[in-house]
Amino acid sequence: MADQFSQHPGRQMTRVGPSPVTQTDQKAAVSGVVLSVLAMIGGIVGIVIVFNAIDRFGGEQTQITNDWDAYTECIYNAQTPEEKSACS
Secondary structure: OOOOOOOOOOOOOOOOOOOHHHHHHHHHHHHHEEEEEHHHHHHHHHHHHHHHHHHHHHHHHHHHHHHHHHHHHHHHHHOOOHHHHOOO
């Protein structure tokens, strides 16, 4: 009965286990997946922080605009220096 190894009688087929290269590749793949998940979580957290900062800035800008408009109207309607001093 001839098999593929009978042509090369000096070679023997042995099974030792996974090669170190395979283990290294597997570790690299797992590390890559873990780092990718952490990067995605970090990106989502970053987006939330940026949108909260923009929302807070928009609210503060609106408050500043309203305060300035009220001050300008007060100064415009004031008749005496005391009334102008009361505008703040």
